[in-house]
Amino acid sequence: MKLFDVDAFREAVNRDGEFQIAGRFLDGALKLHFGDEALLLRFRDGKVAGIIQPTLFDSADITIRGPVASWQEFLKPVPKPFFHDMFAAIVRKEFDWAGNSETFFAYYGAFRRMFQIMREHAKN
């Protein structure tokens, strides 16, 4: 993964106080598509249990998809308007999402914080 340091990101998410609160009881999987590349994040009891490159048949509760250029803008320390937040970027159609909307809304606070941590571990 060229966009961010996956191992450091995972460790930072799991020790982050805000994520631990917002992500409590979170179980499931989030698939992120960065152009042609994808990562599957598995959550168990509010922790990132693993991050893998998924096969075609690995399912996820939520999938978020965007071109590499959109992720690069999103991961800047101060992105331009509407790339500064995933909910904003989805509403403004900079990213596509699919999956379980109940999980998406219930855990958006955790995902939002997780994306901020991803931004903090972006590779320039």
Add this chain to the structure above:
Amino acid sequence: MARHDLAVGRYVYLTINGVEYRVYYEANGDGIPLICQHTAGAHGFQWRHLLEDPEITRDFRVFAWDLPFHGKSLPPLGDRHWEKPYNLTRDFFLKFILTFSAELGLDRPVFIGCSMGGQVAVDLAAHHPDRFRAVIGVEASITSPGYYLDQFYHPRISNEAKPATMYGLCAPSSPEPNIRETIFGYSQGAPMVFKGDLYYYSVEYDAEPYVERIDTRRCPLYLLTGEYDFATGPADTRKLADRIKGAKFIEMRDNGHFPMSENPRKFREYLLPVLNEIAGK
């Protein structure tokens, strides 16, 4: 000696459509009345920095209320509200603002409102221009469809979802403590209120049929929008302003959808010249 906030809060009884409401509001200052409408699902706390700003309160008497069902304004005792869905209608919203103004004896106040308050500023300019000295719409647009979402009032989604999604409406440059205060207000709302308010914002409000009939000679209209507001962004407000002769549009850098509470210092840089112009200074 205790250090008090300068705003003083109290309750007023207002009757709208035959139902009596006990309405909480805060006020401070002297001069031209300036009445402030909070955003959907929030309450009057959003205007607390304006209420304490000496450069504003020396020329304006600032009022900020909690709409019924919001903040400290409880639901009415005289209505079986629990038997029907809560939806904020244009009829109620306009009558509430006009009734508040009339009952407090305010002489052609200046109205400022944000988000749904920005949209109702446009409605007031269109339908009641002679009742106001000027109106200021913050984060306003011609329409704002798509936000009357079940996810904002769902038994299996807690009140945490609202502040989480509101975070992204703030600019990344806004001070973190102010962002957190702003979104905390969204966790305070009764479960049905945010979605119910969005009925006006996203379903009923549509200025398209009358936008070009707004007469800014009768009621000056100012439109201020933050650059990071993804709900009603600067381009949306520009489209509105371009359709109204005499409307003044100002894009606010380093601000989002809640400028008065997410970045009040930056907001006042844009608001003070507008208020000074209204005050004839």
